[in-house]
Amino acid sequence: MSERLETRVRKSWLTPERAHYIIAIGIFILASVPLLTPFGLPLEISETTQAYYDTVETLKPGDIVIYEWNMGSAQFGEMGAPAIVQLQQLFNKAGVRIIVFQPTSEAPGLFDANIFPALDLKGKVYGIDWINLGFYPGGAVIAALATDPHQLFLKDHYGNALSQYSLWNDYRTGADCEMIIFNEVGHGGSYMTQFQIKWGTTIVGATVAAQYADCMLYYTSGQLKGVLNSLRGGAELEKLTNNPGRGLSAMDAMSTLHLWLILVVVAGNVQYFSKRRREGKR
């Protein structure tokens, strides 16, 4: 073999195009196989999920909770399972009253089509034990919910007058709310400003993985009493509440895909150093 040909062969069979194909095929296989045939890999409960669970469990009969579902359909794959288990834990708690609030235009559709059908209401009656405010637009809507909800919120998601519901009549200001539970791309900052500072309302919530680091800022300061880390946090809560669902079934794929990501990083470095060595020899 001539030196030129040998150099060409040794140069690298792993071209960027080939690498892209291998990475894509790997993702496809490692995402689909565990979803189709779950392995049942172990799942540990993280500190922030345990704190979330323990905080919600402190709710007593008669307490009013505001649950904020503030996600678009793009994030539903990541945040749908946490939303279902968050609400299920609330519905499981006897006597706890829930106000569902959705400040994003896409959220009501997702709630009606994808979340509500998955819930077991445990005998809770609409209007007495829970209500759905639906979508109200505008940045000031959370301030209105905290200070003068009866001025702005006149009808529920289904177009019925809210004044006919005993739960709504018992909720006059944020002072009547025991806990805020959010599911949003953020850390519940508006609730800290409008509810927590004024009335010391307890806040817990679920957020996307990219915002988890941001939430830790408020968890360590004690402003957030518990945080669910995206789908992973949802799966942990499913395990804690003994309510297996979409979160737990996705955890095997989560493990295999993260493992793949680490292998890709290692392979990228091996390729990088072998290239540098070749160039050094030349």
Next chain:
Amino acid sequence: MSKVWMRKSLPQLIIVVLAIWMIAEYFIAVKWIENVGSILRTFQTSVGAFALGLGVVATVYQHGGHVWRRTPGRWFYSGVLLTTMTVMAVSGLIGWLDQPIFAYLWNNVYIPSQQTVYSLLMFYITYASWRALRISSIPSTVFMICAIIVMMMNAPLLQYYIPISTPLANWLFNIPNVGSSRGMALATIGGTIAVYLRTLLGRELGMIGITAGEE
């Protein structure tokens, strides 16, 4: 009234008065101030609802123009957008999720397509990791090590079999992350207060469409 008064001074006056009112309403518990604040919030929510309608009008105007003029390479896609928007809006208004066309489009087209686009991030992130997370310098090495630790914490399997990953990742989240993020958060808050003060003093005119050169 002069043109300057109408274009600059009046909007500025409205902004300053409303800003002071809402700040007062938050900090001072006086009933009549709270009542006016409440009306303003309701007004803001109504404006927010109108903004959605305005978005629809702007979309129809923009894309309707392309269809009307048969803009090469664009009119077809604009037509598809307008058709799908009309079908979704009309079927949604008729019966929301009880309307079979809306329910079908919502469950089988809208949500899967949105999630598919979002899921493509996985491919992009993996390609980016392949190319970017390399031991080529000290900062990139630190970055790579931190990324791998956090990935190990997020993967239940790795967290279980490599238990050291949990305390390491927790330390990363609780110490370097919180320390640096707090600094950034405080800087952001300082900047926000500065913008508020500029607004109250009538120095911030960008929101009423006046640029620095026009002042």
